[in-house]
Amino acid sequence: MHGFKALIFDVDGTVADTERDGHRPAFNAAFAEAGLDWRWDPELYGELLAVTGGKERIRYFMDRFDIALDPAVDLDAFVARLHRDKTRHYLALLREGAIPLRPGVLRLWREARAAGIRLAIATTTTPENVVELLANVGVPGLPDWFDVIAAGDVVPLKKPAPDIFDFALERLGLAPEDCVVIEDSDNGARSALAAGIRALVVTVNGYTAGQDFGAAALVVDQLGEPEVPSKALVGDLDDRPLVDLAGLERLHRQVQAG
Numbered sequence: 258m259h260g261f262k263a264l265i266f267d268v269d270g271t272v273a274d275t276e277r278d279g280h281r282p283a284f285n286a287a288f289a290e291a292g293l294d295w296r297w298d299p300e301l302y303g304e305l306l307a308v309t310g311g312k313e314r315i316r317y318f319m320d321r322f323d324i325a326l327d328p329a330v331d332l333d334a335f336v337a338r339l340h341r342d343k344t345r346h347y348l349a350l351l352r353e354g355a356i357p358l359r360p361g362v363l364r365l366w367r368e369a370r371a372a373g374i375r376l377a378i379a380t381t382t383t384p385e386n387v388v389e390l391l392a393n394v395g396v397p398g399l400p401d402w403f404d405v406i407a408a409g410d411v412v413p414l415k416k417p418a419p420d421i422f423d424f425a426l427e428r429l430g431l432a433p434e435d436c437v438v439i440e441d442s443d444n445g446a447r448s449a450l451a452a453g454i455r456a457l458v459v460t461v462n463g464y465t466a467g468q469d470f471g472a473a474a475l476v477v478d479q480l481g482e483p484e485v486p487s488k489a490l491v492g493d494l495d496d497r498p499l500v501d502l503a504g505l506e507r508l509h510r511q512v513q514a515g
């Protein structure tokens with residue numbers, strides 16, 4: 258019997274490094290298509306990632322740079338159309354197999370399935386982005402491994418609000434203490450913790466290293482493979498070379514006992 262019943266994964270930055278070379282060029286392609294001279298370089302994009310949600314990020318960018326549209330233009334419709342175009346470009350990138358899974362993600366999914374632990378997704382990104390990413394990493398039927406894919410506008414408030422994790426727990430029919438969350442960012446960590454999920458592991462990336470992950474029980478550079486060991490940045494791996502199911506069970510027990 259395992260201490261926890263489900264592993265809930267964030268997507269962008271956690272499952273795959275999608276932001277700098279995936280979402281960002283897709284946004285820029287949509288801007289160019291719309292005849293806008295907006296270009297989000299990697300550094301600016303890293304700052305804009307403070308706001309989750311692509312539509313919300315576009316609005317944040319416009320506010321931050323005081324970009325006003327012709328008053329006759331419906332802002333909601335303008336942003337929605339830009340975002341639809343961006344999603345089309347992003348899906349095309351995913352279909353080229355342009356973005357691989359990060360180290361250890363598929364290994365951990367396989368370990369969980371073999372142990373009868375359920376898998377779920379809780380992400381701010383658009384739902385079809387999740388399915389297309391999972392469908393294009395060379396594992397037939399991968400999207401079907403997930404009991405719940407909670408994504409995007411299915412909830413009113415995006416991370417760091419707890420809504421998407423609350424939604425995932427409700428659809429799983431599980432309590433916060435039944436789950437372990439794998440995240441990559443401060444917004445994601447705050448969202449999971451606000452939903453009452455204390456068994457939280459953060460796997461940082463180029464954009465999130467150095468952020469404050471609050472009460473995350475473990476922060477690592479990546480989840481690890483036998484040939485690519487993990488490095489614990491906060492907490493400890495208990496002499497394990499990577500984040501595996503046994504290590505997550507130990508972490509979950511410690512968190513519940515704490």
Ligand code: XBP
Binds near residue numbers: 267308309310311386
């Ligand atoms: C990351 C996000 C998303 C993506 C862009 O989501 O905040 O908004 O950056 O995707 P998470 P969309 O880390 O929760 O997976 O443009 O579809 O929002």
Ligand code: MG
Binds near residue numbers: 267269445
């Ligand atoms: Mg993320």
